[in-house]
Structures are given as C-alpha cells and as structure tokens.
Amino acid sequence: xxxxxxxxxxxxxxxxxxxxxxxxxxxxxxxxxxxxxxxxxxxxxxxxxxxxxxxxxxxxxxxxxxxxxxxxxxxxxxxxxxxxxxxxxxxxxxxxxxxxxxxxxxxxxxxxxxxxxxxxxxxxxxxxxxxxxxxxxxxxxxxxxxxxxxxxxxxxxxxxxxxxxxxxxxxxxxxxxxxxxxxxxxxxxxxxxxxxxxxxxxxxxxxxxxxxxxxxxxxxxxxxxxxxxxxxxxxxxxxxxxxxxxxxxxxxxxxxxxxxxxxxxxxxxxxxxxxxxxxxxxxxxxxxxxxxxxxxxxxxxxxxxxxxxxxxxxxxxxxxxxxxxxxxxxxxxxxxxxxxxxxxxxxxxxxxxxxxxxxxxxxxxxxxxx
Amino acid sequence: xxxxxxxxxxxxxxxxxxxxxxxxxxxxxxxxxxxxxxxxxxxxxxxxxxxxxxxxxxxxxxxxxxxxxxxxxxxxxxxxxxxxxxxxxxxxxxxxxxxxxxxxxxxxxxxxxxxxxxxxxxxxxxxxxxxxxxxxxxxxxxxxxxxxxxxxxxxxxxxxxxxxxxxxxxxxxxxxxxx
Numbered sequence: 426x427x428x429x430x431x432x433x434x435x436x437x438x439x440x441x442x443x444x445x446x447x448x449x450x451x452x453x454x455x456x457x458x459x460x461x462x463x464x465x466x467x468x469x470x471x472x473x474x475x476x477x478x479x480x481x482x483x484x485x486x487x488x489x490x491x492x493x494x495x496x497x498x499x500x501x502x503x504x505x506x507x508x509x510x511x512x513x514x515x516x517x518x519x520x521x522x523x524x525x526x527x528x529x530x531x532x533x534x535x536x537x538x539x540x541x542x543x544x545x546x547x548x549x550x551x552x553x554x555x556x557x558x559x560x561x562x563x564x565x566x567x568x569x570x571x572x573x574x575x576x577x578x579x580x581x582x583x584x585x586x587x588x589x590x591x592x593x594x595x596x597x598x599x600x601x602x603x604x605x606x607x608x609x610x611x612x613x614x615x616x617x618x619x620x621x622x623x624x625x626x627x628x629x630x631x632x633x634x635x636x637x638x639x640x641x642x643x644x645x646x647x648x649x650x651x652x653x654x655x656x657x658x659x660x661x662x663x664x665x666x667x668x669x670x671x672x673x674x675x676x677x678x679x680x681x682x683x684x685x686x687x688x689x690x691x692x693x694x695x696x697x698x699x700x701x702x703x704x705x706x707x708x709x710x711x712x713x714x715x716x717x718x719x720x721x722x723x724x725x726x727x728x729x730x731x732x733x734x735x736x737x738x739x740x741x742x743x744x745x746x747x748x749x750x751x752x753x754x755x756x757x758x759x760x761x762x763x764x765x766x767x768x769x770x771x772x773x774x775x776x777x778x779x780x781x782x783x784x785x786x787x788x789x790x791x792x793x794x795x
Numbered sequence: 796x797x798x799x800x801x802x803x804x805x806x807x808x809x810x811x812x813x814x815x816x817x818x819x820x821x822x823x824x825x826x827x828x829x830x831x832x833x834x835x836x837x838x839x840x841x842x843x844x845x846x847x848x849x850x851x852x853x854x855x856x857x858x859x860x861x862x863x864x865x866x867x868x869x870x871x872x873x874x875x876x877x878x879x880x881x882x883x884x885x886x887x888x889x890x891x892x893x894x895x896x897x898x899x900x901x902x903x904x905x906x907x908x909x910x911x912x913x914x915x916x917x918x919x920x921x922x923x924x925x926x927x928x929x930x931x932x933x934x935x936x937x938x939x940x941x942x943x944x945x946x947x948x949x950x951x952x953x954x955x956x957x958x959x960x961x962x963x964x965x966x967x968x969x970x971x972x973x974x
Contacts, residue, residue, distance in 0.1 A: 431896050434900070435901065436898065438894075487900075487904065490904065492907065492911055495908045500912040526942065554948040554949045558942070558944075558945040561941050569930075689968040740843050740844075744894050770844060770845075771847055
C-alpha cells in the first residue's frame with residue numbers, strides 16, 4: 426500500500442469501477458478520479474494542485490471542510506429532522522370505513538406536513554365505495570390539520586378513480602406490450618425483460634410522467650434510464666440514486682413508508698405487509714384502533730428496525746461508496762435472507778443495486794452532487 | 796527522498812507480512828494477520844468482505860494474531876487459485892486498514908458535525924407533538940355522515956353482487972378478533 430497522510434483526509438469511501446476510482450462522502454458528494462490521482466489524494470494534496478481544486482470544495486480534505494454545509498447535510502439526511510415517513514400504502518380491498526377511518530387518524534397524527542397516500546386495489550370497481558370514502562376522509566383530515574396529501578391509486582390495469590392519480594402495476598416479461606393509460610407505472614421486470622427503448626416509447630405513449638423499474642438485469646435498467654431521459658420521463662430508482670435523502674427510498678421500513686392492511690394492521694412497509702400473506706407477521710407494528718404514532722419510538726422492535734436500516738450498523742454498508750445513495754430495507758432483507766440486518770456479501774438485492782450504481786457511474790450519467 | 800521512503804515502507808511491510816499457508820489438499824488458505832499492524836476491526840472487516848465467495852473461519856487471539864482460514868465456496872481450489880485468493884485478501888486487508896485509520900482520525904470531525912447538526916435544527920431538540928386534537932362536533936358529524944353514506948352503498952352493492960369470500964377477507968376486525 427502506498428503512503429497515506431491520514432491527517433489530510435476527510436471521512437470518505439472509495440470504490441474502483443471501470444479502471445477509475447469513485448470517491449464519496451457522508452454529505453453525498455462524489456468525484457471520479459484516476460488510480461494515480463487516488464494515490465496522490467491519499468498521500469496528501471496541496472493547495473494549487475489541480476486535484477486540490479476538485480476535491481477541497483466537495484469536502485474530501487480535512488483542513489478545508491465546510492462544517493456548516495456538512496451539518497446542514499447531516500440534518501437533512503439524518504434522523505435529526507425526520508418528521509415521519511412520507512409514503513403510506515393502504516390496501517383497500519376487503520377493508521371497511523371504520524378501519525380506513527382509524528388508519529387515517531393514525532396517519533394524520535404523524536408530525537410530517539405532507540404525505541403521499543397510495544391506495545392499492547386489485548379490483549377498484551368492486552371497492553369504489555372504499556376509495557370514495559378514503560378520498561373524502563383524507564381530504565377532510567387534510568383540511569382540518571392543515572396538511573397536504575396527494576392521492577394515488579395503484580391497480581394492475583391503471584384504472585382511474587376520481588381524485589386519485591393513476592399508477593399501473595405490471596410485469597415486464599419481455600418486450601413492451603400494450604399499456605393502459607396512467608401517469609405513473611410500477612414495472613416489475615423479469616430476467617428476460619428486453620427492449621429498453623421500446624418500453625420508454627410505450628410508457629410515453631401511455632401518458633406516463635414517471636415510472637419505477639424494479640428488478641430485472643442491471644444492464645437493462647441503465648438502458649431504460651437512458652431511454653427514459655431521452656423521452657423526457659423520470660425513472661424513480663434513478664431519482665433515488667441522485668437524491669440520496671433519508672426519506673427518499675421507496676420501501677424503506679418506517680423511514681420512508683408505512684403500510685396499512687385491510688384488517689386494520691399497520692406495517693413498517695408494504696413488503697412487511699405482504700410477508701404476512703405468507704404467515705410472517707414480524708413487521709406488524711400494531712392495530713390502527715390502538716396504536717399511536719407517539720408510542721412507536723418506545724417499541725423495541727421499532728428501535729431494532731431503525732438500527733437495521735442505518736448503513737453505519739452494517740459492516741459492508743459502513744464502508745460502501747454508495748452509502749448515501751442506497752438504504753437496506755430490513756423487510757426486504759428479511760424476505761430474502763431471514764435477517765433484518767442482511768448478509769450483504771451474499772445478498773442478491775445488494776449485488777443488484779451495487780451493479781446498477783456501478784453502471785450509472787461507468788456510463789457517466791449525471792450523479793448530482795448536493 | 797520519495798524513493799527512499801517507498802523503500803522503507805516496502806521493507807516494513809515485508810517484515811510484518813507473514814506468508815499465508817496454503818493447503819492445496821484441503822483447498823484452504825490460512826493467513827495469520829498481525830493485529831498490531833492491522834488492528835482487529837480491519838482484520839474482521841476484511842474477513843467479512845470475502846464471505847461472498849469463501850467460507851471463513853477465525854482463530855488465534857484477539858490481541859496478537861488473528862488466524863483467518865478461507866475456503867472457496869465453489870469447490871476445491873487449485874494452488875494457483877489459492878495464491879490469487881491470498882493476494883485478494885491481502886488487498887482487502889490493506890484497504891480495510893486505511894479505512895479504519897481514516898475513520899479513527901476523523902472521529903472528532905464527525906462528532907463535531909453531529910453536534911452542529913443538532914444545534915442547527917432547533918425543532919429536533921423538541922420533537923413535534925403528535926396531532927391529538929379532539930374533533931369538533933361538526934367534524935365528528937361530518938365523519939359519521941361519510942361513514943353512513945359509504946356503508947349504505949356497500950350494503951347495496953353486497954345485495955346486488957354477491958362475491959364469494961372463502962378466506963373471510965371482508966370480515967371486519969371485530970368479527971375476527973373479538974370473540
């Protein structure tokens with residue numbers, strides 16, 4: 426190992442990708458350097474060096490840290506400013522007005538001032554009464570509490586309901602098939618999904634403004650992201666990678682999301698709710714009729730969940746260069762490996778996400794600095 | 796001057812590095828890691844990071860020398876493969892050592908940033924109160940009206956269209972839990 430001047434180095438992570446080295450730090454800044462530049466960085470760069478001019482403003486050099494900027498980033502990205510999850514997924518099929526009422530009462534007691542409420546229905550025509558009530562009550566509560574709520578209805582066919590934005594959920598088995606009209610799409614890509622440009626064109630023609638491409642081969646995902654950019658569409662996983670905010674990762678237990686079952690149960694995430702369909706009730710936090718948001722912090726399981734979702738507590742995530750652009754969702758790790766903490770070296774989810782981000786860096790797509 | 800420094804570093808590394816033990820018959824590689832040079836956290840971190848492709852077992856003592864035995868998961872490895880693994884593990888060890896040194900050196904920086912963040916966000920010191928205001932009579936009657944309206948609609952729907960429900964999904968929470 427070449428010489429290292431530890432006194433000059435600010436906290437950072439590094440990863441070799443495609444013959445170069447990606448540097449990143451806790452504030453979310455990043456810089457791609459050559460191997461030679463990385464060795465020079467470790468040995469210590471001086472003011473006046475070209476490398477110094479690139480790295481000092483981004484907080485990689487200890488003597489030139491902007492503590493105010495770092496503290497702001499820590500405040501925005503950490504639990505200090507957290508006001509509760511922004512995303513709430515409610516399964517309406519089989520629910521009842523009293524249950525929806527209790528669930529919304531719980532939801533609106535969260536300190537946060539704005540929510541995304543996503544109703545999920547496999548048969549919206551059969552459950553339109555519940556959807557109607559959900560919309561009415563959510564709007565009443567928003568008015569009474571002074572909070573804002575945006576309503577989305579997620580269905581397999583992209584069906585619209587008055588007052589809800591439509592989000593269609595479908596599978597990408599191979600190339601694009603005729604798509605329903607919807608503003609947003611959730612696409613679960615299979616291993617054989619193909620034709621990124623075709624998918625982007627089909628989504629554009631279906632009236633999509635944004636979509637989430639979940640799963641599938643990372644190499645196809647990066648093509649999809651490029652095609653989406655060319656078509657003027659937003660791919661939501663890419664947006665997560667760019668932003669790196671604590672509350673920005675869809676599916677992240679409690680920090681980004683809560684889910685509500687038709688029997689009144691409240692779950693730490695939608696993945697946690699779906700595990701109960703397989704008789705695994707680990708992620709049920711309680712019942713809407715009895716649970717209060719203010720009591721959650723004292724629940725030992727909630728404390729464990731928050732600890733497990735913190736990259737600092739995982740030996741692989743701790744030193745990962747993508748620490749600010751990825752968050753392990755305990756419910757997803759439990760579904761995969763039966764552990765909240767995850768064995769990242771063996772995790773297919775981690776490998777897929779890392780590969781996506783590596784391709785992102787290699788392809789030179791704009792990974793925004795804060 | 797830089798050349799002399801490089802030579803000195805190389806000499807020091809050569810002194811402290813012990814040759815890994817290859818057992819081609821058993822397909823394992825054992826590396827004795829000097830904990831005074833690398834530190835326990837770096838040694839454990841490097842051992843963890845190679846668990847994707849290798850079974851790892853640890854021995855030795857936590858103060859002087861950690862004995863790390865690696866066995867490739869893919870089956871019995873050749874001597875050449877084990878030599879390559881030894882080089883990979885050494886690289887992980889060196890990287891982990893640098894990471895932990897950086898982390899230790901910057902502990903005061905991180906503590907200072909955390910303190911600044913806590914001070915800079917006054918609302919973080921007094922957590923926001925949950926909204927538990929009681930509903931007014933008007934609001935309560937509005938809710939009751941909405942509930943009555945939707946229940947009558949559901950009742951009408953159930954009369955016109957009987958949908959089989961073998962798993963009792965439509966059963967209310969009370970029906971399922973209060974006996």
